[in-house]
Amino acid sequence: MFSELSRGREAFDRGEWSDAYALLSAAEPLATPDVERLAQAAVLVGRDRESTDLWTRAYREWVARGDIARAVRAVFWLTFGLLNRGEQVLAGGWIDTARRLLADVDPEQVEHGLMSYLNGLRHTFSGDAAAGAAAFATASDIGEKAGDVELTTLARIGLGRCRIYQSQIAGGLALLDEAMVAVTAGGLSPVLVGDAYCTVIEGCWEVFELRRSQTWTEALSRWCDSQPTMVPYRGQCQVHRAEILRLRGQWDEAMAEAERACAWLTERRGEPAAGAAFYEKAELHRLRGEVSEAESAYREASRWGSEPQPGLARLRLTQGRLDVAVAAIRRALAETDEPVSRSRLLPACVDIMLAADDVAVAREACEELADIAGTFRSDMLTAVTASAEGAVTLADGDAQAALGPLRRAAQLWQDLDVPYERARVRVLLGRACGALGDSDAAEFERTAAQDVFTRLGATSDLAPLGDARGLTPREREVLRLLSTGETNKAIAAKLVLSERTIDRHVSNILAKLGVQSRAAATAYAYEHGLVG
Known part of the structure; x- marks a missing residue:
């Protein structure tokens, strides 16, 4: 037993989580500090429920010994996991338990800061950024005064995300940058390092900070590669890498990364990032014109809990299903109030509404996008x-x-x-x-x-x-009527559109065909078989 325990501790110190979990599990009975090592190893090999049970065991053992500080820290770790898995009711009960234990403890102690941090998470996950920011600020102050790097780093990341939600973009990004200095310097728990990377990358993506996203995604990839038996964060890392590669124009590599993410995350059915992985895969299929594959991947993204818009609406537009595309993007925007999420829908709204001849709505979407961009900079x-x-x-x-x-x-x-x-x-x-x-x-x-x-x-x-220099179906229809000698006014009447809209279509047709007159457009149409 001593040999297994010693080897388990050594494997833990080396970051060999699978070996550490196996060896420490076999070394029972364990002293409470080794129970905590096993709890951390369990979460790092994807055994979340076992980790929660082990932290609960550690909590009870510390309480039995009268060590309130260590008991509260055990509560922190198990509640941190619960909150990140969406189990807010149970997490709230544990936070209240820890607060009761801390009733007679100096409010400047780190353990109070840990509970403030958890409260910040709870408020933020509930959509209350202001309350979350206040709790994170308190946690950061306590951590800084106590010299606790882990608490200070976590709290600054949480506060940075809340500042972004409150449209204080520059201040929020500055807090994230400052926190990541501590993360990359080393010395933090691996569970917190992985969570910090993923949280900061998500925050950067939310405000379209491509360069920051790339920097931290590359750092997260290196960190994950250094710990090959670690289960959490790997799938999220692959999704972020796929997004970066797609934007950089490396589509084959992006698809390979997205497929690896889908496979990795779907093996672990509780992973919320699976929907994002399938959405990224769908986007790549759509861009390549692989319609059936894209539709299947969007369906999977939805099944795993991700909104398939605006990508699916863009796919419908490509298919010529304009009414479906319009309805989908209108519905998605009507359900979305938060500026970051709207900023991801509005560009598709512009494209779809222009295809639908609704320039007024497209302009409104563009103006709203400009307002958001002015805030994010x-x-x-x-x-x-x-x-x-x-x-x-x-x-x-x-x-x-x-x-x-x-x-x-x-x-x-x-x-x-x-x-x-x-x-x-x-x-x-x-x-x-x-x-x-x-x-x-x-x-x-x-x-x-x-x-x-x-x-x-x-x-x-x-x-x-x-294909006819990119004429839309409507422009083809206008060209067909134009080639019969119809005036713009007559075309407008036949298509039940305004004459100004037809003027615009004719102007676009001439520009796309590279001709200067209606007669030349008619000649082009007959020459290229665009009209009968």
Whole structure:
């Protein structure tokens, strides 16, 4: 027994969690500090329920010895796990238990800070960022005064996330950056290190901080790779890596990472990140034009608890199911109040509403996106907003005014090294240049975009470029009527649209086909078999 216990402790110290769990489990009976080692090893090999039971055992043993501080710390660890698994009722009971134990303890002691931190988590998970921020601030103050690095780091991360929820973006990110200095310096419990990485990365993604997300995702990957038997955090790490790789244009690698995440997370049925993994896989299938595979993956994302929008609405748009796409994006926005979540839906709303000829609603979505971007001040969201502004302005018939935001968007996407989004903007730039009569610039932009789409395998984007220069179904219909000699007024009457809308469609058709007149558009249509 002594040999197994000694080897179990050594394996624990080396971060060999599977061996530590097996050896310490076989070394029963254990002293209470070894029970705590086994509890930590259990959670790190994915045995959450066993970890909770072990921490409960440690709590009872410390209480029996009259060691209140150690008992409260045991409560902290088991409650930390409960809260992160969504078991708030049971967690609340344990927090109240710990508070009762601490009734006669100096409020400046670290154990009070630990309970304040847990209260901050509880409030934040319930959607009360203000109460969460207050609790985290208290925990941070106690941790700093006591010189407790773990408590201070955790509390600053929690406070940073709450500041972001309260739209105090710069202050929130500064707190996250400060906390991560302590995380990367080492010395924190591995459970807390993994949680810190994932929490900070999520916070950065929420405010479109691509560079920070990439930095911490790469650090998390290295940390996970150094502990191959660790179960938690690995799947989340793979999801974040897939997202980064997709944005960087490394779609094959992104798909491989997403598939690994799906396999890893679905083996552990309690993992909430499984839905995010399937959503990322669906997005890659959609971009590649793999419709049935994308639809299946969106369905799996929903089954695992993730909202499949806006990706599924974009897929329906690609399929030509415009009414379904419009209904889906309207429904998703109607259910969403929080700015971060709306900012992920609004760009799709712009694209879908423009396809539906509803420029007014698209403009409203663009303006709301601009307001959110003004608060967040991230390069990525600024690029998203400029792309949307250019698209709306171009659809409204002002190609000259559209060039400004489109040029800004293209530059920002280039600076961020996001080739797909830059190529999408270049398609719009080509249309704007064509509308202004600059056929050379239009062709250069279109060809450059086509090259990127070809390299990436973005077949959904390639098809329109090779098919009548990307005419929408509505524009094809207008072109058919235009080629019969109908006036814009007559076309508007037949299609039950305003004459101004038809004017805009005709202008877009001329720009996309690279011609200067209705007669030339008619000739192009007959030459390329677009009309009978």
